[in-house]
Amino acid sequence: MLQHMQAYHESxxxxxxxxxxxxxxxxxxxLQAASLLFQLAQALALDNESKAALSKMRDCYNIFREELGPENSNTKxxxxxxxxxxxxxxxxxxxDKIRAGIFPTRTLGNATSASTASRGLNGGQTSVKQDDRSLDELIGWIEGSSAQKKTTKKRPGRVAPKTRVGAGASK
Incomplete structure (x- = not known):
């Protein structure tokens, strides 16, 4: 009932x-514990706790397999x-791995304070490098490479716009 009301955490x-x-x-x-594990795993999945849901469902599956056998409908x-x-x-x-690669940890503040902070942490060696690309280049990189720009397809057939019949004849 709580899940039907979308109260996933309470469920x-x-x-x-x-x-x-x-x-x-x-x-x-x-078997009662296995049934509750099954329902708890579903509730965890709805509450965006995928790792915990996976763990509970694995426990549920193991109990069903041991108690009911691999061919039972609950086990399946x-x-x-x-x-x-x-x-x-x-x-x-x-x-998450892709996001970690695309969006590496960033330092806040201006470039001089970031490089000063990194020099202090690394014993004089700077590890922070400011990006030299322009804003337009960065936007192009975010939206896709400039080599992959969308090309509009030309409509086949028409060369010139249509003229209205009788539009020029009334003079």
Whole structure:
């Protein structure tokens, strides 16, 4: 119900508490715990906690596989979710790696204060280099290389604009 109302964090908290009680009362390797792990993993995924969701779904899958066997529908559904969460985690890791390469850590302030600060940290060696490109070149780099500029396709057929019939004849 909380997920239906898009209260994902509250839903996640509720499932975490329910799992704690279940682990204490029934045991951490029970089918009930596996069902709660499955629901908690979904709540974590909706709450943008992909690593935690992957971990909980892996635990859920292992319990279902051990208790119900690999051919059970619950095990297969958990395996499908585990595959999807794994692919999602890989995509997020790639995105973060790309972002780290495209947007390296930047120093704030003017170039002299940045180079002075780096000289102090590196024992006199400067490691900060100011970019020599113009603003237009940087914008071109952000939007794509200048060699990849979009070319507009010419319309085939028309050479000159159409003239209206009778427009010049009324003089």
């Amino acid at each position: 996640r908290t509720w499932f975490e508490q329910a799992l704690t009680v279940c682990d204490r009362v029934i045991g951490p390797q029970s 559904e958990a395996e499908t979710w585990l595959d999807q969460l794994t692919q999602n985690a890989v995509a997020i890791a790639k995105r």
